[in-house]
Amino acid sequence: MAMAGSAIGLGNIWRFPYMVGQNGGAAFIAVYLFAAIFLCVPIFLSESIIGKRAQLSTVGAMEKLAPGTPWKYIGLFTFFAPIILVSYYSVVGGWSVAYQVRALSFAVTDVSMTQADHSARFGSFIASTWTPLIWHTVFIGLTAIIVRLGIRKGVEQFTRASTPLLFVLIIVIMVYSLSLPGSKAGVDYLLKPDFSKLTGGAMLSAMGQAFFSLSIGVGCILTYASYMKRGENLLATGVGTAAFDLMFALLAGFAIMPAVFAAGIEPGAGPGLIFETLPYIFSTMGMTHPVISHVISILFFTTIVVAALTSSVSMLETCVAFLVDQKNWSRKKATLVLFLCCWAIGVVCSLSFGPLKDFHILGNTIFNFCDKLISNFVMTIGSLLFVIFVGWRMKKADVWDELTCGGRLRSSRWFKPIYFMIRWVSPIVIVVIFLSNLFL
Ligand code: PHE
Numbered sequence: 001m002a003m004a005g006s007a008i009g010l011g012n013i014w015r016f017p018y019m020v021g022q023n024g025g026a027a028f029i030a031v032y033l034f035a036a037i038f039l040c041v042p043i044f045l046s047e048s049i050i051g052k053r054a055q056l057s058t059v060g061a062m063e064k065l066a067p068g069t070p071w072k073y074i075g076l077f078t079f080f081a082p083i084i085l086v087s088y089y090s091v092v093g094g095w096s097v098a099y100q101v102r103a104l105s106f107a108v109t110d111v112s113m114t115q116a117d118h119s120a121r122f123g124s125f126i127a128s129t130w131t132p133l134i135w136h137t138v139f140i141g142l143t144a145i146i147v148r149l150g151i152r153k154g155v156e157q158f159t160r161a162s163t164p165l166l167f168v169l170i171i172v173i174m175v176y177s178l179s180l181p182g183s184k185a186g187v188d189y190l191l192k193p194d195f196s197k198l199t200g201g202a203m204l205s206a207m208g209q210a211f212f213s214l215s216i217g218v219g220c221i222l223t224y225a226s227y228m229k230r231g232e233n234l235l236a237t238g239v240g241t242a243a244f245d246l247m248f249a250l251l252a253g254f255a256i257m258p259a260v261f262a263a264g265i266e267p268g269a270g271p272g273l274i275f276e277t278l279p280y281i282f283s284t285m286g287m288t289h290p291v292i293s294h295v296i297s298i299l300f301f302t303t304i305v306v307a308a309l310t311s312s313v314s315m316l317e318t319c320v321a322f323l324v325d326q327k328n329w330s331r332k333k334a335t336l337v338l339f340l341c342c343w344a345i346g347v348v349c350s351l352s353f354g355p356l357k358d359f360h361i362l363g364n365t366i367f368n369f370c371d372k373l374i375s376n377f378v379m380t381i382g383s384l385l386f387v388i389f390v391g392w393r394m395k396k397a398d399v400w401d402e403l404t405c406g407g408r409l410r411s412s413r414w415f416k417p418i419y420f421m422i423r424w425v426s427p428i429v430i431v432v433i434f435l436s437n438l439f440l
Pocket of ligand 1: 212
């Protein structure tokens with residue numbers, strides 16, 4: 001449940017719809033699906049095999065399984081990546097908390113506001129200096145508190161209640177969104193691929209989105225797997241998590257895109273897409289069903305915040321675990337120091353929507369630079385290294401032992417094709433997509 005909580009988050013609800021909108025719709029989804037099914041499951045399993053085998057977080061796991069080799073540097077790589085990740089994730093987490101509070105005060109269901117008003121509100125909110133910073137501080141603070149309390153108590157209880165609720169709510173919103181006049185264009189956009197729009201960059205972004213959504217390539221899954229008991233079924237966990245995550249992203253796409261077209265919002269509007277679209281959905285709903293729209297908007301933004309927290313917790317936990325396991329820091333000290341670092345990086349990312357919006361790194365704002373760096377490059381390279389480690393460095397007998405619990409599981413018969421995917425298919429496809437970005 002904690003792994004599913006890490007996977008399902010803002011990546012599905014916030015990032016997936018806007019990435020689809022920026023990269024041409026159905027063709028992007030086709031590559032995303034391919035990557036999710038054929039790459040993510042083997043990578044997820046590889047990370048889990050390493051974590052469960054070593055029973056240690058990233059650096060310790062590599063040192064234990066490949067002592068005295070440079071593999072421990074992948075561990076270090078996965079120490080820094082989640083720090084940047086949680087910092088900018090927290091900015092969007094903060095926006096979600098702000099909208100939750102607005103939902104509680106009935107502002108998102110205000111029927112007197114037009115679509116343009118909602119968009120303008122959001123635009124001035126993120127461009128302002130202080131308000132988004134306050135919400136970012138609240139979000140990263142909550143994340144740190146949960147991590148400080150320890151993983152099992154905090155995360156599992158949250159996830160158990162919030163994930164099913166989120167599914168129900170997104171389905172209700174999807175049904176409503178599909179009923180809006182003009183929504184059909186959104187459905188066509190999601191279903192009719194135009195492969196001419198599929199540039200190398202779009203393919204890399206689709207693969208990056210699949211990795212981001214399943215939390216792979218940065219050591220989070222490895223760290224969670226290190227808390228698993230010997231006899232647990234990794235294959236069932238991996239396939240189950242991937243299936244839920246994929247389904248949820250698609251549902252979110254079908255909930256948001258039809259409404260984007262119905263409202264006449266530009267699909268490529270970028271990171272603000274859902275924050276402009278959801279208030280439109282709720283206030284339109286409010287014209288005919290005021291009470292229902294209030295209830296749904298409050299529940300929805302609350303569950304988004306919870307889903308975002310269960311993901312941000314997994315990111316921060318990965319870095320905290322390193323300092324606790326390897327450097328013998330107390331959990332309290334590690335959490336506090338990392339909280340301060342992530343808060344500071346998040347401040348700069350947040351300001352890149354306002355006062356720092358003209359400051360660019362390689363043509364991107366600071367926020368976009370961090371996001372592209374992590375999802376398109378760090379996660380891709382991290383994933384590649386994890387599959388190579390399991391496929392080529394670990395002994396086949398050990399991989400068999402972890403994946404099938406010594407042959408005791410019924411799923412043992414899937415071992416051969418999975419091992420083949422880990423050893424050959426995943427590394428080759430990742431490299432091909434990576435290179436096609438350079439040449440296409
Ligand atoms: N998968 C999470 C989401 O969809 C984000 C995440 C990425 C979490 C990497 C942990 C590690 O929101």
